[in-house]
Amino acid sequence: MNYTLNQLQIFLKIVETKSITKASELLFLTQPAVSIQLKNFQNQFDIPLTEVIGRQLYVTPFGEEIAEASKRILKEVEAMKHKTMAYKGFLTGQLNIAVVSTGKYVMPYFLSGFLKTHSEIDLKMDVTNRYKVLKSLEQNEVDFALVSVMPNNLNVASIPLMQNKLFLIGNTTRANELSYKNNELILEDLPLIYREKGSATRQAMEDYLSVRQVNTNKKIQLSTNEAIKQAVISGLGYSVMPLIGLKNELRNKELTIIPAQGLPVTSFWNLIWLKGKKFTPAATAYINYLKTKKDAIILENFSWHENFQKP
Incomplete structure (x- = not known):
């Protein structure tokens, strides 16, 4: 056999993703390059490593065994590198x-x-x-x-x-739409954007609203802070977010911090x-x-x- 370490790494990524397209994206290679390396690797075995049914790629039981052996080989190579440097x-x-x-x-x-x-x-x-x-x-x-x-x-x-500080943020141009009662922001009127359940940012936001007995009329859920930032910038809603990821948007005045009692939440x-x-x-x-x-x-x-x- 004459396989290369590069072929082992590519094959493992294909096994992990069950997709040549996804493997190529993660490896920063073109799809044809990944396909060629998989074919060259497969040519060294008489038993199929993968099979395609419909449009879905599956790893055969033999392919799974070769993947485990590949992991061990790459681990040993990594250990040799570290031993040499040590x-x-x-x-x-x-x-x-x-x-x-x-x-x-x-x-x-x-x-x-x-x-x-x-x-x-x-x-x-x-x-x-x-x-x-x-x-x-x-x-x-x-x-x-x-x-x-x-x-x-x-x-x-x-x-x-x-420290991790969380503030209420909104689109800079929409500040005049906010409603106040006795100089306190009325949070119930805001379309609020949440992280997904299980997120610490989501939990901090929910705890803050619960303590203030706020029941929001409109709730939007997005899966990343970056997605929430873009949604707030677009004017879709408001959110309680960590200050640490807002530096550029605050400096460029795409976002503004909205004063609200009980904020920032600090951890x-x-x-x-x-x-x-x-x-x-x-x-x-x-x-x-x-x-x-x-x-x-x-x-x-x-x-x-x-x-x-x-x-």
Whole structure:
């Protein structure tokens, strides 16, 4: 057999997505390139790895076994790379981090300096919803998770990184449409846009409205903060959102923060891990890095956020 590591990686992505189109998008390759590599890989086996029924691609039982073997081969190759660098005196390994979607505005700044110093450490960061983040942590698939609401069902340790402030936002040109009673905003009149259920942002928004005994007449649900931002900019409605992801839109006056009693809702971004977890040298070094550099990172990159005052 004369397969390449590139073919193994492409085949695994096809197995994962069950689609040549999706695999090509995730690998930043053209569909023909992925198809050719799958064909070249298949030609080395007498038994089919995949089959297409209708328009759906399926992985055969033999293909599943080859996929598992491919994972082991690639894992061993990765281990050889790290061992080589370790013999040269470099800190090596891989950091695995799961991040809730809004955390994408936070986590990279707490990683860049560390990875520049330790260039031989690989990073795998999964940005997804809170449910999947906590599931990955619970199943010990990641070293760390970044959350803004601590889990109740997991025994975790944590490092608090920085504040998470949530404000009511709206389209700048629609401020004159707001209604007030006794100088207090009437929230019931607003078409409110929510994140999907399970989101920490959704929970914070619902808790805020519940405390104020607000029952909204119109509710819109979108699955990402980016989608909500665009919906609010378009004038579709209003939402309670984390300040951390609004810097450019506020500066460009596409969005405005609407004063409302009880806001901002404030929590903390926490990097968490399972208590008792045995860290790799890379993970241990990263914890030590955060303990010594966290305040300087916040001062350099997030002073605007920490010092932001409610209107």
